[in-house]
Amino acid sequence: MFxxxxxxxxxxxxxxxxxxxxxxxxxxxxYINSGEYTAVDSAQFPFSAFNATPQFFPENVRISINAGETxxxxxxxxxxxxxxxxxxxxxxxxxxxxxxxILVTAxxxxxxxxxxxxxxxxxxxxxxxxLAGLIHVKSNSNSTFYWNVKEFQxxxxxQHALGNPVNxxxxxxxxFTINGRSNPNINNDAVAxxxxxxxxxxxxxxxxxxxxxxxxxxxxxxxxxxxxSENSQHEGRSKDTFPIKPxxxxxxxxxxxxxxxxxxxxxxxxxxxxxxxxxxGMFLTMLIQ
Amino acid sequence: MRAxxxxxxICFGTTCLAQDPIQLIGRNTGKKLLSxxxxxxxxxxxxxxxxxxxxxxxxxxxxEGDSVVIDFWNISQGAPHTIHLHGLDVDQQNDxxxxxxxxxxxxxxxxxxxKAPHPGTYLYHCHVVSSIHVQAGMFGLLIVRPAVGDNYxxxxxxxxxxxxxxxxxxIDTNWHHDSVLLHDYDTNMSHHHVRIPKYKPQHFLxxxxxxxxxxxxxxxxxxxxxxxxxxxxxxxxGNRIIFPSGLNARVIDSDGRPLPVEEVxxxxxxxxxxxxxxxxxxxxxxxxxxxxxxxNLNTGIVLNEQYVNVNIEDAAxxxxxxxxxxxxxxxxxxxxxxxxxxxxxxxxxxVDSQGRLILETSVTGSESFDxxxxxxxxxxxxxxxxxxxxxxxxxxx
Numbered sequence: 240m241f242x243x244x245x246x247x248x249x250x251x252x253x254x255x256x257x258x259x260x261x262x263x264x265x266x267x268x269x270y271i272n273s274g275e276y277t278a279v280d281s282a283q284f285p286f287s288a289f290n291a292t293p294q295f296f297p298e299n300v301r302i303s304i305n306a307g308e309t310x311x312x313x314x315x316x317x318x319x320x321x322x323x324x325x326x327x328x329x330x331x332x333x334x335x336x337x338x339x340x341i342l343v344t345a346x347x348x349x350x351x352x353x354x355x356x357x358x359x360x361x362x363x364x365x366x367x368x369x370l371a372g373l374i375h376v377k378s379n380s381n382s383t384f385y386w387n388v389k390e391f392q393x394x395x396x397x398q399h400a401l402g403n404p405v406n407x408x409x410x411x412x413x414x415f416t417i418n419g420r421s422n423p424n425i426n427n428d429a430v431a432x433x434x435x436x437x438x439x440x441x442x443x444x445x446x447x448x449x450x451x452x453x454x455x456x457x458x459x460x461x462x463x464x465x466x467x468s469e470n471s472q473h474e475g476r477s478k479d480t481f482p483i484k485p486x487x488x489x490x491x492x493x494x495x496x497x498x499x500x501x502x503x504x505x506x507x508x509x510x511x512x513x514x515x516x517x518x519x520g521m522f523l524t525m526l527i528q
Numbered sequence: 529m530r531a532x533x534x535x536x537x538i539c540f541g542t543t544c545l546a547q548d549p550i551q552l553i554g555r556n557t558g559k560k561l562l563s564x565x566x567x568x569x570x571x572x573x574x575x576x577x578x579x580x581x582x583x584x585x586x587x588x589x590x591x592e593g594d595s596v597v598i599d600f601w602n603i604s605q606g607a608p609h610t611i612h613l614h615g616l617d618v619d620q621q622n623d624x625x626x627x628x629x630x631x632x633x634x635x636x637x638x639x640x641x642x643k644a645p646h647p648g649t650y651l652y653h654c655h656v657v658s659s660i661h662v663q664a665g666m667f668g669l670l671i672v673r674p675a676v677g678d679n680y681x682x683x684x685x686x687x688x689x690x691x692x693x694x695x696x697x698x699i700d701t702n703w704h705h706d707s708v709l710l711h712d713y714d715t716n717m718s719h720h721h722v723r724i725p726k727y728k729p730q731h732f733l734x735x736x737x738x739x740x741x742x743x744x745x746x747x748x749x750x751x752x753x754x755x756x757x758x759x760x761x762x763x764x765x766g767n768r769i770i771f772p773s774g775l776n777a778r779v780i781d782s783d784g785r786p787l788p789v790e791e792v793x794x795x796x797x798x799x800x801x802x803x804x805x806x807x808x809x810x811x812x813x814x815x816x817x818x819x820x821x822x823x824n825l826n827t828g829i830v831l832n833e834q835y836v837n838v839n840i841e842d843a844a845x846x847x848x849x850x851x852x853x854x855x856x857x858x859x860x861x862x863x864x865x866x867x868x869x870x871x872x873x874x875x876x877x878x879v880d881s882q883g884r885l886i887l888e889t890s891v892t893g894s895e896s897f898d899x900x901x902x903x904x905x906x907x908x909x910x911x912x913x914x915x916x917x918x919x920x921x922x923x924x925x
Contacts, residue, residue, distance in 0.1 A: 478785065512659065518721075518722075
């Protein structure tokens with residue numbers, strides 16, 4: 240009897256102060272792994288990633304939580320050198336020695352936001368080496384697709400891995416990826432390739448974890464900017480081309496009005512290449528039935 | 529009987545809506561004179577057989593709601609070409625992407641059909657090995673004018689007196705060698721692997737012009753009327769546009785759609801493939817320049833600046849001559865345009881929708897000008913007499 244009254248009081252108090260007594264905690268384990276990335280043209284270069292297991296995979300974990308949930312991330316440094324972890328605009332930088340781990344806790348109150356987590360140590364060296372992923376704070380159950388947009392300069396990846404400095408004013412990337420893949424392989428990624436129906440509300444969550452500015456052009460449809468991490472005044476704009484700067488994130492919403500297979504690609508047309516070969520870069524198609 | 533009437537009405541309605549096809553000719557033998565005096569080979573679009581394909585190609589203008597047909601005739605050996613109607617959200621068949629739509633080979637005609645949807649500024653470009661063909665010059669502006677009238681941004685939008693279009697791009701002359709332009713192409717493959725050189729542009733263009741070539745390009749306006757700027761980027765660098773403060777510029781639309789919240793600014797970034805509409809409302813007469821910066825998308829470093837003249841004139845002169853001194857006809861004008869100035873002597877200028885000076889001369893009495901070689905589009909004839917300045921828009925269909 241006493242316990243029931245206490246519970247009811249807690250619920251009433253929670254409703255009064257605006258928080259959710261049922262708020263969930265989401266646990267995520269991230270391993271910092273290093274390995275080799277094999278590009279679409281079979282070129283190989285060093286790559287590091289935040290993976291869900293101690294086994295290296297050249298793609299960062301995508302974290303998706305609901306608004307109001309608390310994220311607890313255990314980050315394990317599975318590498319042989321020092322690393323750090325930070326959720327940009329959310330947590331402070333914390334160093335992690337080789338073999339050590341840290342626990343980072345963050346509360347995400349607002350839905351329809353995207354955060355980038357990354358290794359900020361010696362920025363942007365380790366982020367450029369691959370160590371950056373996205374956290375999507377959901378507010379609805381719309382079909383959602385995820386693009387971690389990242390470009391690389393192959394010859395520099397070895398320097399990044401060795402800890403050598405590079406002259407960023409000479410940056411000239413030659414590999415352009417979405418979720419670690421280039422054309423035509425991006426279309427094989429069910430998380431990346433937009434597939435839906437006419438009239439369906441489709442969302443695309445995009446994070447630019449590279450160091451270049453990209454300008455993503457959609458054929459066939461305009462999309463509305465639902466969220467922009469750097470330019471909230473752009474929210475609500477209906478466009479077909481979306482600039483995204485380094486460490487910026489966007490949520491776009493598309494409601495297709497006709498069926499078809501339409502490309503989406505970087506309109507910096509140099510970025511539609513890999514190793515100097517067109518069209519192996521940042522290019523995929525969406526399929527509307 | 530009723531069925532026959534319906535069929536007749538449908539046929540009549542279709543005839544009313546259909547427009548004459550817009551002719552575009554694809555060529556890969558263009559020549560472009562650069563600001564340093566050197567000439568490069570280009571690919572491009574023309575509207576007449578003997579015409580050198582310009583960079584950019586001709587500006588196409590259609591009216592909101594029109595059923596538009598583009599008759600694309602490819603007269604160029606080598607790789608095929610297409611027309612991608614950038615931003616118009618056309619159906620897949622008319623989207624101009626080779627393996628998803630159709631290619632137009634040498635001496636073939638390809639017909640692109642669409643209904644002009646929203647008033648605004650769009651682009652068209654070839655989508656075959658687009659990295660090379662766009663750099664080669666196969667691009668241009670496509671303007672959808674609102675059904676409510678030429679001098680409106682859109683229905684319920686803004687009225688304006690003057691309009692200028694600036695289309696930014698760059699040229700890397702190393703991409704204009706035959707070894708790059710005349711790439712291999714296998715029509716049977718959905719992905720044609722073509723090597724592209726490193727991109728290090730040396731020329732930074734506005735409407736195909738740079739440096740001293742821009743002396744003839746002027747953004748014109750008056751101090752008590754709106755001026756509408758259509759700004760687009762088809763290059764591989766970012767643009768930062770810096771407006772003179774006297775323009776009182778505000779961004780009102782992008783990619784063919786009004787912005788939900790306008791943005792008052794004197795600086796606007798335009799990334800590749802984007803278009804913006806900027807409404808300027810100058811409140812005084814002045815002469816200045818719009819600065820266009822070109823920044824590297826990988827480094828953020830500004831590599832070049834170009835300047836466009838701005839000439840905002842005092843509207844008082846125009847108001848004083850409320851009784852028009854100058855008369856032009858016919859409008860639209862297909863083959864000749866007659867200018868009547870009565871007893872006055874008038875200095876006249878004709879500028880196109882991109883602000884390029886087409887003709888500058890003086891007229892006394894009445895004179896007819898042969899405009900058969902003038903590309904289709906919107907023009908403004910400005911006249912200056914002792915009684916003031918007048919502006920007469922006219923259309924060459």
